Amino acid sequence: MKRFEVIFPETKMPLQAIGKVVRKSLKAPTARYAIQMYGIQRSFLLCSKEDARRGTRIFQYKADPCLHEGDVLEFTEGTCIIHFSSASNDNCLLVSNECNERCINCPQLDRTRNPLLSERNAQIIALLPGDVHTIALSGGEPTVDFPVLLQVIKRLYAHHPSIHIDILTNGITLADYDKATELSNILKQETSTFCITLYGDIHAIHDAHTRVAGSFAKLHTALHHLAYYGYTIEIRYLITKMNYDRLPSFIEYVYDNFPFVDHVSLMGMEVSGDAAINAEQVFVPCETYIPFLLVALQKAVMRDVPVFIYNHPVCLLPKQLWRFTVASISDWKTGYSKLCEECDLKGYCGGFFTTSNPEYIPTNISPISLNYSDEGVYV
């Protein structure tokens, strides 16, 4: 979720002010946005500081956040959060802050319970545009507060019966057959995907990441439950210093044990939150694991297991791997350096996490210029 600074009008704002952009006029940097709020037709105006008129219903921004009609916003003390951006590839509802794992590489620091989330989500859902295609449910761990998760799903379907729902989960809760069954009665199979993180092909490595004993075994049970109920499953493998050498055997493991999986995503790490604190243990520079990545991808291609490489700047990877990369980092976290302007592949590249701790942002970025012979490589 992207935040930007807002100067409020002199009147005090209520605690939760969630609204939706209903009209955009002019273009950046002098755009003006009409925002509807409080469930009734009360419009507010959001415009640039220079352009601002004073008034009780006018908010000002310092830098244009480039909003679009249909975006859902929340105004709080001093800032505005964009909860839903029509232009984004990565819209996500935070179902719960809490988590039942304590991943050593978690980019999030705040894992305390927030009782207001549920009410906030209800408001956001009601404001989502009619043509919303996909929304991800995340956290924390979205299944921790199970009744709340079910409620969010029901609300989503009530407003948008054909919405695609991605659930980003560690699977622990769904090892409980009754809960998996309950979920399967509500969540539509054909329009839902489970994105499940697996840190290794053996329990010692996985559990060392999650810091919960037995989480590896529970995840297997959950995967079998989800496969039984016919869901699309994506397995995410976050590459860390503790597991990069297992990449090739991990691919074999997924193929041997979870042949029902739709695809595997190999993820680069966002070094923030706990991951930054534990960087010494978890961070591994890309060049270290490229040989393992190559073997792993060869194994995947042979087995016809679809694999995508996420969160990696294309220029750090050997050419054979370019076709597996996806511009995947949430748009608000994506960064490019000045050099990237010259790169022929900027439009395809995921860039790097601007949210990562600065010392772990790659420095060896170099622009790619395609020549004729490369054209077949990157498709």
Add this chain to the structure above:
Amino acid sequence: MTKLPFRYGRIQDSMLVTNESGQFYFLSIPLFRRFISDPDMLPPNIKNDLISKFFLVEDESMEFALEESAIKLRTKKAFLSTFTELHIIVLTYACNSKCIYCHASSSTDAKEHHMLTMATARRVCEYIMQSPSTTLKIEFQGGEPTLEFNIMMFIVEYITTLNVLYRKNIEYVVCTNLLVFSQEHLEFYKKHSFCISTSLDGPRDIHDTNRTPYNTQSNYSKVLENYQKVCAEYSPDRVSALLTVSKYSLPRLRECVDAYVDHGFRSIFIRSLNPYGLAEKTLGELGYSLEDFLAAYKDVLDYILILNKEGIFIREELASIFLQKILTPFSSGFVDIQSPPGAGISCVVYDTDGGVYPSDEARMLARCGDDSFRLGSVLSDTYQDIFLGEKLQKLIRGNLVEIEAHCYGCPYIPYCGIDPVRKYQETKLNVPYQSCKKYSQIITLLFSELKNNPDSEKVFFSWLTGVSYEELCL
């Protein structure tokens, strides 16, 4: 650290270990010794590999490892959950070709009641539909089944009618020499999405020697012409061919492969001569030893691998059957090599007189006067009598590689199977375990390739996925 059940065998200078669900790993001899005596002292990456493949388990995750192994075994044996899927119907004993190695001993004389009547065909259809399997494969055989095209059409029509009620997925296969072939036949095959299984014995001279037509004309051109027609007007993926190896083709298998490639085939099934049944009479004239076959097979497999690496996609089907079990979490669907055996529970043969047999060889045996394997008749026995009867159960129970004394400790158990009728014939002729010798040597060959040659591994996977070798290279 505990070892989960495993079997082992030597592949060149390494030890191959396999487990019940068919996973495998190569260890050098010193590492194998350490694995046996003190697995905790193995190098960490090897230890992790062995944990990952369920050969080793740390005690705290024992329950998990057993549960997961059980799921994998269940996946490997998934063919058991469906019951009889493949139903072979013999339409006639008559044939228009006189193949020198014919084990069906067909004849042009159809007057000996050796053809399926409408009434019997109806009964057969009714029995087929009683199979609990939701997917059925109905295969027409002979003799030459296209000589009785009307009966074939009648059966398909009747099955289609019955299926309004049963709602099964039904696939049809016709085993034909493609000599009797018309536009009408092709339209019929297309309409019912038939698979066409034919025979091509290699280049012209070998094919015409092996498969002599009754009229004096060469049938090679005719087979190819009709094959091309099917490819052009139907689909090349719907026709496959068998290459039965005779004494004439044994030294010339590479040429046979070339012929397949030249004519656009994407697969070849190199099948050794069936030494039993009626062909015994001519065996001396046509036959060759198992050793000769295996040597020739090894040579031709090398050649096929080279072709694939040069960018020519041609899959060898016999190897693919084993590779499917070695390299994927699934079984192969080839009913002759599975355990429990496919006999009756995966595959069944209906003879022209309504007799029911667990395999084609069992039917041949009965024709030679030994009806040990006749399970009953659709005309006089109930479905339950035939498929749930003591005879079939005994047959299955007595032919499991997992408990066969001869197979004890063999690392290839997860990939192998016993054909009960073959075993019976081999025992009777006092040449026990010929099939064992054949299969185990071929599996050894495949493992040696997997161990020594990463490029061959890519070719093998390309056969299983149908993706070309080139595309499989990163």
